[in-house]
Amino acid sequence: MSVVTRFAPSPTGRLHVGNIRTALHNWMWARKSGGRFLLRIDDTDRERSREEHVASIRADLSWLGLVPDGETRQSGRFDLYEQRFAGLAAAGRVYPAYETQQELDLKRKILLGRGLPPIYDRAALALTDADRARLEAEGIRPHWRFRLDHSAPIEWHDLIRGPQRFDPATMSDPVVRRADGSWLYLLPSVIDDIEMAVTHVVRGEDHVSNTAAQLQMFDALGAVPPAFAHEALLTGAEGKLSKRLGSLGADHFREAGIEPQAIIALLARLGTSDPVEPHIGTAPLFDSFDFARFGRAPARFDEAELAQVNARILHQLDYEAVASRLPAGMDAAGWLAIRPNLSILAETAGWWQVVEGPVAAMSEPEDAEFLAQAAAAAASLDWSGDPWHALTATLKDMTGRKGKALFLPLRRALTGRDSGPDMAALLPLIGRDRALARLRGSS
Ligand code: GLU
Numbered sequence: 430m431s432v433v434t435r436f437a438p439s440p441t442g443r444l445h446v447g448n449i450r451t452a453l454h455n456w457m458w459a460r461k462s463g464g465r466f467l468l469r470i471d472d473t474d475r476e477r478s479r480e481e482h483v484a485s486i487r488a489d490l491s492w493l494g495l496v497p498d499g500e501t502r503q504s505g506r507f508d509l510y511e512q513r514f515a516g517l518a519a520a521g522r523v524y525p526a527y528e529t530q531q532e533l534d535l536k537r538k539i540l541l542g543r544g545l546p547p548i549y550d551r552a553a554l555a556l557t558d559a560d561r562a563r564l565e566a567e568g569i570r571p572h573w574r575f576r577l578d579h580s581a582p583i584e585w586h587d588l589i590r591g592p593q594r595f596d597p598a599t600m601s602d603p604v605v606r607r608a609d610g611s612w613l614y615l616l617p618s619v620i621d622d623i624e625m626a627v628t629h630v631v632r633g634e635d636h637v638s639n640t641a642a643q644l645q646m647f648d649a650l651g652a653v654p655p656a657f658a659h660e661a662l663l664t665g666a667e668g669k670l671s672k673r674l675g676s677l678g679a680d681h682f683r684e685a686g687i688e689p690q691a692i693i694a695l696l697a698r699l700g701t702s703d704p705v706e707p708h709i710g711t712a713p714l715f716d717s718f719d720f721a722r723f724g725r726a727p728a729r730f731d732e733a734e735l736a737q738v739n740a741r742i743l744h745q746l747d748y749e750a751v752a753s754r755l756p757a758g759m760d761a762a763g764w765l766a767i768r769p770n771l772s773i774l775a776e777t778a779g780w781w782q783v784v785e786g787p788v789a790a791m792s793e794p795e796d797a798e799f800l801a802q803a804a805a806a807a808a809s810l811d812w813s814g815d816p817w818h819a820l821t822a823t824l825k826d827m828t829g830r831k832g833k834a835l836f837l838p839l840r841r842a843l844t845g846r847d848s849g850p851d852m853a854a855l856l857p858l859i860g861r862d863r864a865l866a867r868l869r870g871s872s
Pocket of ligand 1: 436437438439471614618631632636
């Protein structure tokens with residue numbers, strides 16, 4: 430069996446970190462198994478769906494490297510839904526219902542008032558042909574419900590949550606189509622999952638009760654259902670379901686200087702029993718990826734942890750991977766010298782400025798003599814080898830200084846800063862002429 434997964438966002442907004450995680454896990458499961466990862470745009474809701482969101486979903490997936498092997502759109506498949514719906518209507522698995530929203534609300538209130546669960550009473554099933562004809566003659570158009578089969582419990586083995594069991598008699602027959610003919614999410618999704626030969630549905634646990642109803646829809650449509658994996662939702666760092674998470678998307682991360690690899694490395698492992706590690710390649714992430722390793726407790730998404738992973742990713746990235754985003758003139762040696770100091774790539778420009786200058790003068794008057802000695806020593810150094818160690822060894826012998834008293838005035842004069850990348854890597858990049866000028870205080 431060849432694995433097929435799908436990521437099925439509704440284009441009613443931008444992807445947020447929870448959606449990105451779902452997309453990633455679908456992508457990983459397909460890639461790991463040599464299968465296919467499909468993007469399905471769930472745009473049956475014509476009023477709330479926006480083309481700009483479709484474009485941003487594609488762009489975000491591409492930035493993250495989660496490239497789909499195919500894309501479908503529900504709005505292009507209405508004929509198919511119509512056909513399957515007709516079959517279900519002929520078999521009596523969907524039925525027309527004529528209650529208004531107010532009537533339904535009232536029924537709910539009455540049941541709740543009696544301490545009963547607000548389950549739809551199936552009054553529409555008792556209507557005769559004559560009743561329906563009369564209602565339609567009054568201009569009332571029906572919405573449509575899927576008739577759940579109450580004869581047996583609905584059971585499945587969820588790849589994350591384990592054995593699941595629902596009693597259909599405790600569920601309302603779900604509305605699958607509105608009175609204006611438009612589709613709700615449940616049925617088209619099942620029709621598509623069958624048509625697209627989806628083998629694994631990976632989504633958030635907010636869909637668990639939908640799955641119970643959808644399993645009966647697969648059956649009613651004569652299909653074997655896919656496997657299901659319902660993931661615990663993400664919470665904010667403070668441990669609560671957080672509104673803020675809903676607004677954190679690829680744009681936010683990109684602007685904050687987060688590399689896609691950092692997002693992947695974190696979200697691949699968050700909520701699993703494996704530690705978060707700053708892997709650049711996906712192979713080690715694939716190796717350990719398995720739904721059985723996901724816990725049922727909500728996973729905590731912490732931007733501070735993401736920032737740390739990001740730094741550790743940057744410290745490993747090759748020059749070739751970042752060259753097009755580096756300051757003009759910066760070469761591989763420059764990147765290797767500066768990379769260990771970065772939290773985000775954009776900081777490179779500041780450090781490259783330290784190499785190229787000018788740098789702010791930053792020396793104490795009491796170091797003037799020492800720096801004059803340093804300039805003299807630097808002038809007669811062999812710059813082709815390891816000038817920093819040669820310079821500091823010479824100055825140590827000449828002045829008896831050591832430790833901070835030796836290194837800090839040099840770092841300040843040479844870089845205009847108190848701290849930064851390893852001077853042994855930086856000094857050859859600064860080079861003889863600029864170093865002499867800075868030590869002499871003339872640049
Ligand atoms: N469009 C649905 C959503 O965004 C898809 C759920 C599913 O994966 O089936 O929630």
